Amino acid sequence: MRAETNYSGDMAATVARMHARYGRRLTKENYTQLISCTNVSDAAAYLKHNTSYSKALEGVDTVNIHRGYLEELLRRHFYEDYFNIGRFEKIVDDEFYNYLTVKTEIDEILICILHINAGTDDQIATLPIYMNRYTCFDLTELARMRSFDQLLELMKKTPYYPLLLPYRPSNGEPVDYRACELRLRTYYFRRLINAAHDLDDRELAEHIASRVDVINVINAYRLKKHFNADREQIAALMIPVYGRISEKKINELYDAADANEYIALLSKTVYGREAAKTDTDLSSPESAMTFLRYKHIKRAFAMAQSPALSFFAYHSLMEIELNNIVRIIEGIRYNVPSPEIFEMIISD
Amino acid sequence: MSSVEKMLHCTVSGMVSELDLVLRRINDSGCFHIEPASGRTAAESSTENPYYIPLRKLHEFSVLTGHKLTPDTFIETNTEIAEREIDAVLERARELSEKLKISEDQQSSDTRFLDQLSHITGPGDFSANVDVKQVLSLDEHENIKFRFGKMPLNSFEKLDYYSDKGLYFLEYGSTKDFKYGFVFAATVCIGEVDRILETLYFERIHIPDFIHGDIHTAVKELTEKVSSEKEDVAQRRKELEQLSAENAEKINRFFTYFKTVHDIYSLRAYAAMENERFTVTGFIPAAENDRFRSLFDGIGSVMIETEKADGEKQKVPVKLKCSRFSEPFTMFVNLYGLPGYKDLNPTTFLAVTYTLLFGIMFGDLGQGLLVALLGFFLARKKNMTLGRIMERLGISSMIFGTLYGSVFGFEDLLEPVYESLGIHFLPFGAISNINTVLYAAIGIGILIIIIAILTNIVMGFKTKDYERALFSNNGIAGLVFYSAILMLLLGGVLGIPTGGTAYVLLLIILPLVIMFLKEPLTALCRGEGFHIEGKIGDFIASSFFECFEYVLGFATNTLSFVRVGGFVLSHAGMMSVVLALSAMAGAGGSIIVIILGNIFVMALEGLLVGIQVLRLEYYEMFSRYYTGGGIPFKPVRVNFTEVIE
Numbered sequence: 001m002r003a004e005t006n007y008s009g010d011m012a013a014t015v016a017r018m019h020a021r022y023g024r025r026l027t028k029e030n031y032t033q034l035i036s037c038t039n040v041s042d043a044a045a046y047l048k049h050n051t052s053y054s055k056a057l058e059g060v061d062t063v064n065i066h067r068g069y070l071e072e073l074l075r076r077h078f079y080e081d082y083f084n085i086g087r088f089e090k091i092v093d094d095e096f097y098n099y100l101t102v103k104t105e106i107d108e109i110l111i112c113i114l115h116i117n118a119g120t121d122d123q124i125a126t127l128p129i130y131m132n133r134y135t136c137f138d139l140t141e142l143a144r145m146r147s148f149d150q151l152l153e154l155m156k157k158t159p160y161y162p163l164l165l166p167y168r169p170s171n172g173e174p175v176d177y178r179a180c181e182l183r184l185r186t187y188y189f190r191r192l193i194n195a196a197h198d199l200d201d202r203e204l205a206e207h208i209a210s211r212v213d214v215i216n217v218i219n220a221y222r223l224k225k226h227f228n229a230d231r232e233q234i235a236a237l238m239i240p241v242y243g244r245i246s247e248k249k250i251n252e253l254y255d256a257a258d259a260n261e262y263i264a265l266l267s268k269t270v271y272g273r274e275a276a277k278t279d280t281d282l283s284s285p286e287s288a289m290t291f292l293r294y295k296h297i298k299r300a301f302a303m304a305q306s307p308a309l310s311f312f313a314y315h316s317l318m319e320i321e322l323n324n325i326v327r328i329i330e331g332i333r334y335n336v337p338s339p340e341i342f343e344m345i346i347s348d
Numbered sequence: 349m350s351s352v353e354k355m356l357h358c359t360v361s362g363m364v365s366e367l368d369l370v371l372r373r374i375n376d377s378g379c380f381h382i383e384p385a386s387g388r389t390a391a392e393s394s395t396e397n398p399y400y401i402p403l404r405k406l407h408e409f410s411v412l413t414g415h416k417l418t419p420d421t422f423i424e425t426n427t428e429i430a431e432r433e434i435d436a437v438l439e440r441a442r443e444l445s446e447k448l449k450i451s452e453d454q455q456s457s458d459t460r461f462l463d464q465l466s467h468i469t470g471p472g473d474f475s476a477n478v479d480v481k482q483v484l485s486l487d488e489h490e491n492i493k494f495r496f497g498k499m500p501l502n503s504f505e506k507l508d509y510y511s512d513k514g515l516y517f518l519e520y521g522s523t524k525d526f527k528y529g530f531v532f533a534a535t536v537c538i539g540e541v542d543r544i545l546e547t548l549y550f551e552r553i554h555i556p557d558f559i560h561g562d563i564h565t566a567v568k569e570l571t572e573k574v575s576s577e578k579e580d581v582a583q584r585r586k587e588l589e590q591l592s593a594e595n596a597e598k599i600n601r602f603f604t605y606f607k608t609v610h611d612i613y614s615l616r617a618y619a620a621m622e623n624e625r626f627t628v629t630g631f632i633p634a635a636e637n638d639r640f641r642s643l644f645d646g647i648g649s650v651m652i653e654t655e656k657a658d659g660e661k662q663k664v665p666v667k668l669k670c671s672r673f674s675e676p677f678t679m680f681v682n683l684y685g686l687p688g689y690k691d692l693n694p695t696t697f698l699a700v701t702y703t704l705l706f707g708i709m710f711g712d713l714g715q716g717l718l719v720a721l722l723g724f725f726l727a728r729k730k731n732m733t734l735g736r737i738m739e740r741l742g743i744s745s746m747i748f749g750t751l752y753g754s755v756f757g758f759e760d761l762l763e764p765v766y767e768s769l770g771i772h773f774l775p776f777g778a779i780s781n782i783n784t785v786l787y788a789a790i791g792i793g794i795l796i797i798i799i800a801i802l803t804n805i806v807m808g809f810k811t812k813d814y815e816r817a818l819f820s821n822n823g824i825a826g827l828v829f830y831s832a833i834l835m836l837l838l839g840g841v842l843g844i845p846t847g848g849t850a851y852v853l854l855l856i857i858l859p860l861v862i863m864f865l866k867e868p869l870t871a872l873c874r875g876e877g878f879h880i881e882g883k884i885g886d887f888i889a890s891s892f893f894e895c896f897e898y899v900l901g902f903a904t905n906t907l908s909f910v911r912v913g914g915f916v917l918s919h920a921g922m923m924s925v926v927l928a929l930s931a932m933a934g935a936g937g938s939i940i941v942i943i944l945g946n947i948f949v950m951a952l953e954g955l956l957v958g959i960q961v962l963r964l965e966y967y968e969m970f971s972r973y974y975t976g977g978g979i980p981f982k983p984v985r986v987n988f989t990e991v992i993e
Contacts, residue, residue, distance in 0.1 A: 059525040061460070069500060069549035076502065124509045125547035129502055140509055 011089055011307035018314040021081070022301065024052040025321055031347060034328050035338050040067045043332050047325070053077065067333045071326050076130055078322045079104075082315055083134065092134060096195035096308060099188075100315065101134045106184045108135075109160060110177070112142050112151060117174045121146070148175050163187055178237060185215075189241045196308065204309040207300055209243030211316075214289045216250065217266065221285045225259040244270045287343070294320055294346045320346050352693050353667035353981070354634040355657035361627040362650035370650060371615045373643045374628065375608075375984055380640070381665045382630040382984045385620035399610035402427075405434050406603050412441040413592035419988040420600045422608055430602050437595050444591060448584035455577040462570045464498065464528070464553050466521075493538040495545060495552050498526040503548035515541045604988075611986045631657055631665055631981070659689035667981035674699035676736035684966060685976025692807055694974050699740075701796060701969070702961055707744030708792070709915035709957045712923075714756035715950050716745025741958075751776055752916075756946050757923030779920045786913040793909025794834060796969060797902075801827045804973035814873040819866035821898035822972045829859035830902050863898060864891045905968050912964075915957055922949050 026034075030051055037043040044062035047053040056077035057070075082100050086092035092101075108127065115123050124143040132139045136158045145151045148168055155161040167180050189212050196205035216238045223229040223237065231254040242250065249269055256262035266272050267282050274292050275282045282288045294317075301313035324345040331341035358380070362370055374380045410417050499507075499517070504527045507517055514537040519529040531550070533541040545552075592599075619626045632640050637654060644650045657664040666686045668678050670693070677699040687693055710716070720742025726735025749755065753762040759777060766772075801822050808817025817823050832855035839846030862869065867887070872878045880887045926945030930938040 059523060063460075064551060066549050066551075068547075072500075072502065072549070122547065124506050127506065129505045140506070143509060 011311075014085055014089055015304075015307055015310045018085070018310060019301075021052070022314060022317060025317070026051060026324070026347075028347060031324065031328070031342075031345060034325070035331070035341050037332055040070060040329060040333055041065060043329055044070050047074075053325075067329055070329060074322055074325055075128070078318055079128065079131060081318065085311070096192065096199060097311065098134070099192050099195075099312075101131065102188060102191070104128060104131055105135050105137070105158075105160070106188055108139060108142055109151070109155075109164075109184065110181055112145055113148070113175050113177050113180055116145065116148060116151065117177060159187075160184070182237065182239065186239050186241065189239060193241065199306070199308050201306050201308050203300070203304075204306060204312060206243060207297065207309065207312065209241055210293065210296065211243070212239050212241040213243040213245050213250075213271070214293045215239060217245070217253070217271070217289050218286050220250075220254055221259065221262055221266075224254075224256060224262050228258065231255045287346075290346055351669055352687060352689060352691070352978075353669045355631045355664050355667070355689070355981075356634050356637055356654040357629070357657045357662060357664075358632045358640070359627060359629045359653045360644070360650065361625055361653075362647065364621065364624050364626055366647055366649055367616070367619060367626050368612070369647060370626075370628070370644070371612050371619070373647075374630075375612050375615070375986065377632075377636075377640050377643055377983070378985060379632050379636040379983050380630050381632070381981050382615065382618045382628065385618050385627070385629070397610055397613050399427075399606050399613060402431050402434055402602070403606045403610050405431075405438050406599065406606065409434070409438050409441050409599060412438075412445040413588045415592040415596060415599060417603045417988075418600050419607070419986075420597075420604045422604050423601060425602065425605045430605065433598065434602060437591065437599070440591055441588065444584060444588050448581065448588065451577060451581045451584050455574060455581055458570060458574050458577060461553075462567065462574055465555075465570060466567050489535075491535050493533055493535050493541075495531045495533075495542075495550070496529075496555060497531075497550055497552040498528045499545075499548055499550045501525055501527060503550065506548060510544055513537065513540060513544060515544065607988055608986045615984060630984075633667060633981075657689065663979055664689035665981035666978035668693050668695055670695050670699075673740065676733050676740070677702060679733045679737070680962065680965065682980070684970060684974070686978035686980055687974065687976060688978045690811060691975070691978070692803065692973075694970065697799070697803070697969075698965055702965060703740050703744045705792075705912060705961045705964065706741045706957055707748040708789075709912055709961065710741075710745045710919060710953060711748030711752045711916065712754045712756065712919065713746050713749035713762070714754075715946060715954075716742045716747075716749050718742070718950065719745060719954060752920075753777065754920070754923070756942070757926055757949070759920065759923075777920075779917065779924075782917060785916050786910060789909050789911075789913030789916075790906060792912060793906050793968070796909070796964075797830070797905060797972070798827070800969045800972040801830070807973060815866055815870035818873075819862050819869050821863055821901065825859040825862040825866075826898065826902075828855055829863070832856050832859070833902070860895060860899075864895050867891070908964065908968055911960055915953070915960065919949070919953055922953065 033050070034043055034046055037046055041062050041064070044057060044060065044065045048057040048060065048062055053074065056073055060070075060073065079100070083092065086094075086097060089097075091097040108123075111123055111126075115121065121143075124140070127139050127143055129139060137154055141154055142151075145154060148164075152161065152164060152168065155164060163183050164180060167176050167183070169175050189208060192208050193205045196202075196208060220234045220238060223234050227233075231251060234254040235251065238250075238254075245253075253262055253265050253269075256265050263282055263285060266285060267275065271289060271292055272282060274280070274295075275288055278292070278295060280288050280291055297313050297316045297320075300309060301317060304310040304313055324347065327344045328341055330336075331344065360370060360374065374382070406417060409415065501522075504517075515531055515533045517527075517529055517531050519527055521528045531541065531545060615628075618630075619628050632654070641652055644652060666689055668681065668686070670678060674696045678695050680698060680702070681687070681693075681695050707716075710719075720739050723735045723738025723740075723742055726732040727739060728735075750762065753759055753766070753776070755761045759779075804820075804822040805817050805824055805827065808814065808820075808823060815823070819825050821829075832851070836846050836851075836856075838844075868878045868880050923945070926942060926949060929945065930941035933941045
């Protein structure tokens with residue numbers, strides 16, 4: 001059922017624009033040619049002259065471009081596209097549509113905690129400063145934080161304060177990063193799912209929850225494979241949001257005796273059935289789950305009946321493309337053989 | 349329906365010593381479709397093609413100088429002398445090209461630096477007085493170090509964060525994405541500052557030694573240097589062009605020679621060898637037999653054997669035989685797929701129906717004339733096959749436009765002409781005869797469908813395919829069923845009593861049952877007995893849906909032709925809109941609106957009608973009688989368009 005929204009013409013023009021933009025996505029041939037580049041300069045020149053990223057790299061001299069700078073430009077382009085739509089539709093501060101801003105805030109808070117624990121001070125280098133006007137706290141100030149108390153002080157008037165407060169460490173103790181991460185990520189996904197329900201968009205809520213499935217399934221597999229963690233240990237670290245795999249089913253996965261049994265049980269879930277249908281090799285759940293999510297979200301974008309789902313699916317697909325490019329550029333920079341780079345990217 | 353050219357399977361054999369001469373004659377014939385050899389070939393016993401190297405050199409010359417290799421008259425040439433001459437000009441081309449590359453690299457590097465330097469316009473008078481050498485000497489200073497370069501704007505926003513790190517950025521200029529300037533830092537801090545600058549993606553620009561004086565003088569000097577380098581590059585290019593022009597005739601002559609002998613030598617891969625004899629097999633059109641044989645007169649050992657090509661045992665290539673009128677329409681047949689050697693050639697039927705339907709749907713005397721003229725231009729000047737098709741379509745459009753009385757959308761211009769001739773039933777106004785137009789369109793459709801079915805029946809009998817000829821929806825059963833339904837409907841419309849139990853049973857139900865049972869009936873005709881392959885349930889289900897699809901297909905295919913009438917009406921409708929707009933535009937703009945409107949309607953409707961008729965041809969006609977799948981007749985000849993593989 002089409003979700004009711006307040007936006008003019010149900011954002012029909014914007015949805016059409018997103019489809020048009022998605023039509024200019026990188027093709028398999030683009031990826032092949034990009035991977036065949038021998039250095040970062042060539043890759044940047046290829047993106048600049050042969051793809052829809054030409055605008056993002058317009059004023060850039062590709063000859064001496066730094067890999068980090070290229071990635072930053074591409075990431076910024078992704079966020080500019082997101083904010084352009086938000087500004088055009090006046091939804092930048094909307095409870096649902098600002099989800100990428102919220103995600104950035106949470107990511108940066110977590111990075112800050114890592115720096116606090118490590119005693120380092122170079123968060124500023126990777127800080128997406130261009131998002132400062134949208135975030136609910138000053139990102140540059142965040143980079144200046146040297147203790148958890150300072151961080152709490154900065155977060156005082158934000159929704160993150162009550163979330164982080166219980167994790168204030170005792171004297172000299174490091175911050176419990178995992179607990180903070182779990183709390184913040186849970187907050188993020190629950191908030192997003194609630195916003196989707198407020199839009200009366202069940203399908204969107206299911207897609208968001210299935211994103212959590214992918215994260216949980218992959219993380220649980222790693223815990224099982226590398227640490228042979230038991231059900232309690234795994235469950236304590238997982239985001240308590242359930243999508244296409246019910247709580248009962250996912251607990252059965254956590255109960256698996258080892259990684260092999262985990263994969264066998266996974267193959268009996270909805271993802272396992274989809275993997276069988278699409279000839280996806282489930283023996284490597286990381287890549288298989290990411291690929292299945294890509295197919296799922298791609299189908300959602302094609303069939304979406306609501307603007308919110310179109311918006312979410314479109315940016316998910318664009319983010320996948322961005323991550324593909326970043327992986328390729330890193331692969332080229334560190335001389336990873338082409339077939340291996342190919343295996344790292346997610347595409348048809 | 350016309351047919352395909354009759355072919356002969358041809359075997360040319362002779363002594364190995366005469367192989368090269370024979371291959372050259374085969375190439376010269378222009379009518380020999382060569383077949384792969386079985387067994388050991390002449391290519392296996394010889395080394396790499398000896399003409400490849402000179403050809404590659406000619407290609408290199410073409411790439412270096414931009415000379416377009418063009419075939420000329422073939423002249424026998426001394427290979428050694430020719431290769432020496434090619435080496436000489438190629439050597440010169442390489443020299444000039446190397447010099448050009450050096451000049452281009454220098455220009456590119458200085459242009460880039462000029463672009464960077466030109467951003468140092470700096471704050472007011474200060475920059476005008478900055479002596480570059482003085483600034484450079486600063487770097488030698490004991491306590492202060494500086495870095496000159498550009499910083500992305502995003503990083504610039506982060507500079508404030510490092511205010512306590514002892515670095516100072518002096519901005520000199522900026523672009524949309526970068527800030528240009530100097531970063532100063534105390535020598536003791538420069539290590540950390542360099543690390544910070546790296547994280548900020550600061551790109552250091554090293555000022556070359558040849559820059560002197562203040563910034564503005566430096567920019568001026570560099571601009572002059574770049575300008576002089578541009579001239580140098582232009583001069584180098586001119587020298588290369590001159591080299592190409594001076595040797596054009598010679599190079600083209602060598603190209604013609606070497607490409608010809610190279611391609612002929614490549615044909616050795618098709619010559620089967622046995623002892624001292626070779627054999628080359630292929631197909632030639634029967635009409636060319638005598639001419640082909642005469643080419644080998646005087647070559648003592650050569651024997652030529654020909655026999656009628658067998659379409660069932662051999663993959664005989666197809667050469668369509670067409671009249672002058674229908675020849676350009678082979679383009680559409682090729683697009684769909686050539687007919688098999690034993691099939692009928694649909695080109696004439698397609699040409700006639702395409703031309704007629706286009707004329708009916710796009711009938712306008714004036715616009716048709718323009719389409720024909722445009723086609724004439726494209727055919728003669730651009731050598732486009734589509735142009736020749738447009739000539740025919742334009743004329744057809746003119747004929748139907750005359751009948752409709754439509755000239756550039758004016759529906760009454762021809763009325764006085766018809767009145768003076770005493771022809772009262774013309775012009776035929778489409779808008780005032782909508783029903784007639786639509787009924788006529790369906791009538792044309794029915795006629796075309798029946799012709800297509802009849803063709804299929806003939807082809808079925810010809811190829812002894814009884815399922816196709818007798819029992820299929822496009823066979824006799826389908827034809828009887830379709831005709832009976834049409835008669836029933838026609839009787840109903842005209843009030844003539846048609847039908848009755850016997851009529852329905854014999855002409856409608858029986859053909860349907862035959863189509864339903866076509867598979868076992870075909871088996872019966874083949875003498876294999878009345879049997880069904882697979883499960884009976886599957887057979888009933890699939891046959892039921894097939895019959896359902898046939899019945900539906902007859903209805904939709906017939907109604908599909910309503911579009912013919914639709915376009916007649918839409919043309920008149922669109923032109924009446926153009927005329928209405930021109931009336932609104934007033935005296936000044938009227939003629940402009942009419943011209944623009946005509947161009948718009950011609951482009952839009954011409955394209956749409958062209959595509960729609962092609963759709964009717966492929967889906968409503970070809971699908972009934974034509975399968976395609978033939979292989980094209982390609983006589984061996986030198987391929988001058990591809991210099992080297």
